[in-house]
Amino acid sequence: MAMAQWFLLLCIFFISASASNVQTKVTDNPADELVAVLNSNRTGNKLSSLYSNPGLACLALQYIKAYQGECSAVGGPDAKKPAESEFAETFAPNCDVKASSLAQITGRFLACQSKYAEPSEAFNDILIRNSKSLDILNSKNHTEVGTAVSGSDGGGPYFWCVLFSNGKPKSSFVTEGGEPKVTRPGCFSGANDQCNGANTLSRIIHLWPIALGSFVALLYAL
Ligand SMILES: *[C@@H]1O[C@H](CO)[C@@H](O)[C@H](O)[C@H]1NC(C)=O
Ligand SMILES: *[C@@H]1O[C@H](CO)[C@@H](O)[C@H](O)[C@H]1NC(C)=O
Numbered sequence: 386m387a388m389a390q391w392f393l394l395l396c397i398f399f400i401s402a403s404a405s406n407v408q409t410k411v412t413d414n415p416a417d418e419l420v421a422v423l424n425s426n427r428t429g430n431k432l433s434s435l436y437s438n439p440g441l442a443c444l445a446l447q448y449i450k451a452y453q454g455e456c457s458a459v460g461g462p463d464a465k466k467p468a469e470s471e472f473a474e475t476f477a478p479n480c481d482v483k484a485s486s487l488a489q490i491t492g493r494f495l496a497c498q499s500k501y502a503e504p505s506e507a508f509n510d511i512l513i514r515n516s517k518s519l520d521i522l523n524s525k526n527h528t529e530v531g532t533a534v535s536g537s538d539g540g541g542p543y544f545w546c547v548l549f550s551n552g553k554p555k556s557s558f559v560t561e562g563g564e565p566k567v568t569r570p571g572c573f574s575g576a577n578d579q580c581n582g583a584n585t586l587s588r589i590i591h592l593w594p595i596a597l598g599s600f601v602a603l604l605y606a607l
Contacts, residue, residue, distance in 0.1 A: 531548050
């Protein structure tokens with residue numbers, strides 16, 4: 386009996402040790418973790434791993450901010466989408482991304498939920514929910530990806546945005562100099578930016594009133 390318990394404990398120890406080894410490959414940043422989950426799903430399906438482009442990811446965070454925390458504008462009957470011209474006129478300048486380096490967006494996911502979800506849960510349960518979203522995920526047209534995760538003022542709702550592009554890695558979505566501008570709240574992928582904890586993901590830690598229940602909205606498009 387005692388022996389069996391030790392064995393179990395050792396197993397748990399080894400499992401958690403190997404899990405933390407895997408995690409050291411990504412920054413402490415839920416957006417980087419989302420890219421890792423997404424790329425391992427693609428490579429699991431024998432598709433190419435996508436380049437994690439920080440400039441594209443910064444635009445993904447701007448895309449979230451365009452919704453101003455309004456979850457009902459993401460999906461459903463009142464759904465809205467930022468105009469395509471916003472990329473060049475607003476998102477790129479806010480990120481210091483050169484307008485001349487913008488490339489085509491070949492797919493996008495945007496989801497919003499009242500509760501926070503870990504990146505793998507956000508990927509499996511929120512973002513990839515039907516065959517249409519699987520088609521976008523598995524498209525051979527993409528060469529690079531950028532993701533962003535953000536809470537809103539007061540904690541939730543939480544937004545996840547994934548942008549895919551067919552641009553040339555390293556020469557598309559490039560900044561005027563150095564890394565794209567980091568703005569809070571919110572985290573974006575590819576910038577080696579540690580992004581976790583109280584003031585990063587959403588400005589104020591706040592528990593969503595349970596009475597409101599939980600909701601989720603999803604937009605996916607090419
Ligand atoms: C990729 O993700 C989808 C959606 O969660 C899942 O159904 C599928 O099994 C995953 N594939 C691989 C190879 O991980
Ligand atoms: C890939 O790109 C082609 C040409 O632009 C387009 O017709 C097709 O729908 C795209 N496929 C996917 C899965 O996005």
